[in-house]
Amino acid sequence: MRPAPGERAFYLQAVDGNRIVSVGVEKQQVVILADRLEQLLDEIVTRTGTALPASDLDNDALEQPIDEEFRVAAMGLAWDGDAGLVIIEAQAPVETPAEAEETLLEDVEEGPDALRVLIDPRDARSFVERARRLVTAGRPPCPLCSQPLDPAGHVCARLNGYHRGISLNP
Incomplete structure (x- = not known):
């Protein structure tokens, strides 16, 4: 049964072996993440001259049950050129914007809950395609x-x- 309009929930989910982490995001955050990720990937192609096509079509369901660790307040993107991986970080709410800016994409001892994922650029392209399909499937x-x-x-x-x-x- 499909959810009624306006009742869909969006999640980012990372799976590493038996460990599964799911964080809740707003639909608009998914749109922005897909847009910024595509811009980053296009910039990498421009600078390196390397084609980055999407990997296999991603239609897999999220791992169940979905236990939301936190709602995402801030997100960051980066490129690790040495490893050839895209870094996506989703961060839980903090008290001030300055705190978010200080801790986002930084290795800090104390800070808000965060999910940091390193993914292959081709998988990132697949994520962009999947995100766009999911968002446009709504109203x-x-x-x-x-x-x-x-x-x-x-x-x-x-x-x-x-x-x-x-x-x-x-």
Whole structure:
């Protein structure tokens, strides 16, 4: 059974042997991560001249049960040129933006909970493709305000409560 519109949950999940870590993310965070990851990969291709096609199509279900470790507040991306791997870090909420900036993608003794994943660039490309498929499988966006359109209707802020085709004059 598919969830009702607006009830989907998004997760980033990392699996290493028997260890499974799942963190909750917002749909918009998935969109931004996919966009930034694609930009990073394209920059790597431009600088190195190495093609980075996607690895196999990723349609596997997440490992069950999904136990959310934390909700992601901040994310960071980096390229480890020596290892040839993409670094993705998802960080739990912190008290101040300065604390997030100090600890994101840094090895610190004390800091917020974080999930750091190193992945092959081809797997990162596959992630981008999968993320885009998952996001677009939801409700279509309103062409005016980009908010999701509900099956029951949509009140668009850009129309100030008015509907096209309705005359305001009697």
